[in-house]
Each structure stands twice: as C-alpha cells, then as structure tokens.
Amino acid sequence: xxxxxxxxxxxxxxxxxxxxxxxxxxxxxxxxxxxxxxxxxxxxxxxxxxxxxxxxxxxxxxxxxxxxxxxxxxxxxxxxxxxxxxxxxxxxxxxxxxxxxxxxxxxxxxxxxxxxxxxxxxxxxxxxxxxxxxxxxxxxxxxxxxxxxxxxxxxxxxxxxxxxxxxxxxxxxxxxxxxxxxxxxxxxxxxxxxxxxxxxxxxxxxxxxxxxxxxxxxxxxxxxxxxxxxxxxxxxxxxxxxxxxxxxxxxxxxxxxxxxxxxxxxxxxxxxxxxxxxxxxxxxxxxxxxxxxxxxxxxxxxxxxxxxxxxxxxxxxxxxxxxxxxxxxxxxxxxxxxxxxxxxxxxxxxxxxxxxxxxxxxxxxxxxxxxxxxxxxxxxxxxxxxxxxxxxxxxxxxxxxxxxxxxxxxxxxxxxxxxxxxxxxxxx
Ligand SMILES: *Cc1c(COP(=O)(O)O)cnc(C)c1O
Numbered sequence: 001x002x003x004x005x006x007x008x009x010x011x012x013x014x015x016x017x018x019x020x021x022x023x024x025x026x027x028x029x030x031x032x033x034x035x036x037x038x039x040x041x042x043x044x045x046x047x048x049x050x051x052x053x054x055x056x057x058x059x060x061x062x063x064x065x066x067x068x069x070x071x072x073x074x075x076x077x078x079x080x081x082x083x084x085x086x087x088x089x090x091x092x093x094x095x096x097x098x099x100x101x102x103x104x105x106x107x108x109x110x111x112x113x114x115x116x117x118x119x120x121x122x123x124x125x126x127x128x129x130x131x132x133x134x135x136x137x138x139x140x141x142x143x144x145x146x147x148x149x150x151x152x153x154x155x156x157x158x159x160x161x162x163x164x165x166x167x168x169x170x171x172x173x174x175x176x177x178x179x180x181x182x183x184x185x186x187x188x189x190x191x192x193x194x195x196x197x198x199x200x201x202x203x204x205x206x207x208x209x210x211x212x213x214x215x216x217x218x219x220x221x222x223x224x225x226x227x228x229x230x231x232x233x234x235x236x237x238x239x240x241x242x243x244x245x246x247x248x249x250x251x252x253x254x255x256x257x258x259x260x261x262x263x264x265x266x267x268x269x270x271x272x273x274x275x276x277x278x279x280x281x282x283x284x285x286x287x288x289x290x291x292x293x294x295x296x297x298x299x300x301x302x303x304x305x306x307x308x309x310x311x312x313x314x315x316x317x318x319x320x321x322x323x324x325x326x327x328x329x330x331x332x333x334x335x336x337x338x339x340x341x342x343x344x345x346x347x348x349x350x351x352x353x354x355x356x357x358x359x360x361x362x363x364x365x366x367x368x369x370x371x372x373x374x375x376x377x378x379x380x381x382x383x384x385x386x387x388x389x390x391x392x393x394x395x396x397x398x399x400x401x402x403x404x405x406x407x408x409x410x411x412x413x414x415x416x417x418x419x420x421x422x423x424x425x426x427x428x
C-alpha cells in the first residue's frame with residue numbers, strides 16, 4: 001500500500017482486503033480452533049517453522065486483520081491485539097524485561113499503568129524509576145541504569161494532558177540503547193505518528209477513541225521494526241538467542257522486523273492468554289473506519305468547549321493543549337498539528353461541593369468513569385477514581401478536589417456548551 005495515502009483514507013481502506021467474490025466486510029472467525037489434514041503440518045505450526053492458525057489464544061484471523069489495520073495506521077512493521085490496554089502495556093514491557101531488570105518511565109501516565117509498573121511488575125522483580133516528562137535531558141539521563149531495558153511514556157498523558165517531548169525521550173533511549181515505548185491512546189495515529197519522532201514501539205488502549213463508542217475493552221501493540229535488537233544482543237538475549245520452547249527458534253534471525261511481536265504472541269499470549277474476542281476485533285475494525293472523522297470532531301468540539309469554559313465566571317482554570325496559553329501548546333503544535341483529543345480538565349469554583357452540584361445539574365453530559373467515546377461524559381476524580389486520597393495527596397497527584405475531567409463527544413458543540421452553561425449558571 002502506498003505510504004503517501006492520507007490517514008483518513010487509511011482508516012477506511014486498511015486491513016482486510018477481500019478477493020473476488022469474498023464478503024465486503026471482514027468475516028468474524030468465531031472459532032477457538034482450526035482443522036488440519038496432516039499431523040506433520042500441525043507439528044510444523046507448533047515449531048513455528050510454518051505459519052498458520054491453530055488455536056485462537058495465540059492467533060485468530062479476525063484479530064489479526066484488526067491488528068493489521070492498526071499497524072498500517074501507525075506505519076508499523078508488525079502488530080498484535082490484546083484483550084485490554086492494560087495487557088498491551090504489560091506485554092510490551094514484559095516481552096523484553098525479566099526479574100532483575102529496570103525500566104525508566106514518565107511519571108505522567110494513566111493511573112492503571114502506573115500501578116502496573118510501580119506495584120505489580122515490582123513484585124515480579126522489575127524495578128522502575130519514574131521521571132517527570134518535563135525533566136531536563138540530564139535528569140532523564142540520570143534515571144538510567146546498566147540493567148535498564150526500556151523507556152516508557154504517553155504521547156498525550158491521561159489525565160494530565162501533557163504532550164511528550166518526543167525528541168528528548170528518543171534521544172535518551174538512543175543514548176542508552178533501549179527502545180522507546182509510547183502509549184499513543186489519547187491522540188491516536190490520526191493526530192500523532194510516534195514512529196516519525198523516533199519511537200520504537202507503540203501501545204494502545206483501543207477501548208478509548210479507536211473503539212470510540214464505549215463498546216469493547218481492548219489493546220494493541222505495534223512495532224516499528226526499527227530497534228536493532230541484534231546491536232544490543234547482550235541486553236535482549238530472549239530475542240537474539242535460541243528459544244528452547246520452540247526448538248531453538250531465534251526471533252531476530254527467523255522473523256526479522258516481526259521478531260518482537262512474534263515473541264510476544266508465541267510466548268506471552270501462549271502463557272498469559274490476554275486474547276481479544278473475534279467479535280470485539282470486528283467491532284474495533286469497523287469503528288476504526290470513522291476514526292479520522294471522529295477525532296476531527298472531538299478536537300473541534302473540545303476546542304469550542306475549552307474556549308467557552310475560559311470565559312465562565314464559575315471556572316477557575318482550564319487545561320487543554322489547544323488553548324494558546326497552555327504550557328504544552330507549542331509541543332502540541334509540533335507533534336500533533338491537527339489537534340490532540342477531546343479531553344479537557346478544568347477547575348470549578350467552590351471546589352468539591354460545587355463539583356458534585358455541577359455534575360448533577362448536567363442533562364446531556366453523562367456522569368461516567370470513561371473517556372474518549374462519542375458521547376460527552378464527565379468525571380470528578382476526587383469524588384470517584386481518587387476518592388481514597390486526602391486533599392493534600394490530591395494536589396500532589398495533580399488532581400485537586402476542584403478538578404473536573406470532561407470528555408467531549410461528537411454531538412453538536414452548541415448543545416454541549418448549552419448543557420454546561422445551564423449547569424454552571426445554577427451554581428451562582
Ligand atoms: C484506559 C487507558 C489504559 C488502559 O486501558 P484498558 O483498555 O482500560 O485496559 C492505558 N493507557 C491509557 C492512556 C488509557 O487511557
């Protein structure tokens with residue numbers, strides 16, 4: 001496929017390509033297993049000496065077609081789906097880290113990912129140094145250790161809406177000979193192309209804008225194929241030395257640019273089994289056809305809502321990279337020139353008490369623990385996801401008791417603003 005094609009066309013046309021007389025839409029292969037006529041061929045599949053489907057826990061054609069679509073959208077070399085974004089983050093790191101290894105991660109990341117790395121992976125013997133994404137290059141450099149195996153960050157941090165300085169992070173990863181892994185969930189490949197800025201591996205929670213309708217939890221990992229594992233063979237023996245569980249397969253030798261994803265599929269999916277349902281992959285691929293349309297509308301609406309909020313007497317501050325006075329406005333223009341996403345956070349005057357009053361006053365915007373789908377929704381982190389924290393802890397985490405997180409949907413912006421306006425007016 002030509003790489004010069006525009007991203008909105010790729011959203012519609014990539015992935016499944018029917019042959020003559022075949023169904024126009026991607027088939028849902030709802031089958032756990034696959035039939036063969038010869039036991040010798042089945043044996044070759046188990047040795048990875050021949051490619052083919054044998055059990056959906058490892059691979060399924062519908063899942064692979066949806067993964068191919070995401071791979072093409074990111075401009076990657078190989079991709080796989082997982083049952084959730086959490087599984088994607090874990091697999092992306094655990095594929096190249098073992099007990100005794102170390103990770104450097106941005107501290108401004110999704111809470112679930114933070115917990116995965118700081119608590120659960122720590123229990124597995126994998127340690128992490130967290131660095132604020134705005135840290136200087138020297139501070140970032142100082143976080144690396146001889147046993148560091150990966151640098152992790154989010155392109156657009158959830159919920160802090162910090163835009164990553166890709167150049168700084170890519171330079172640090174290159175200096176220390178480790179891949180840069182970036183969670184590109186919020187901007188999606190429509191608004192941000194991490195591989196063009198030196199990122200090696202991209203992860204997604206497809207649950208968010210990619211699915212876009214709050215129907216399916218899912219994740220994805222895409223490999224650019226650019227990181228040279230062989231050049232750092234001593235650091236990544238699991239990719240460059242024989243795997244006894246597959247009769248001596250050497251992933252870098254036998255699978256080239258597909259080495260990293262193949263290993264994640266045949267080892268981690270085999271052993272941990274975070275496989276998406278084919279039905280979900282069908283829905284994901286279908287929803288991806290409108291991703292570019294939806295992202296454009298999410299951004300236009302969020303810009304209008306953010307501008308309205310800055311004018312409201314009942315709003316103390318508004319954080320959205322599309323606003324010219326936002327500290328990440330310039331980075332957003334550089335790395336996400338067509339917009340960021342539909343998520344805005346803002347401070348409500350009167351803090352905690354008014355936050356719940358405001359939310360209860362809303363009619364169109366729904367109270368939901370979700371972001372990034374077609375329908376506008378709001379969340380008060382201090383009263384829900386972070387409610388166990390004291391006010392001091394909340395301020396430290398950057399989610400003060402007055403913070404409202406608004407996920408602007410694709411309704412008409414006038415109607416979203418009218419709903420917010422009437423809810424704010426009732427406070428004064
Ligand atoms: C939601 C989210 C995740 C986790 O994804 P799930 O699909 O909920 O498991 C990871 N990263 C980011 C940026 C997210 O927003």
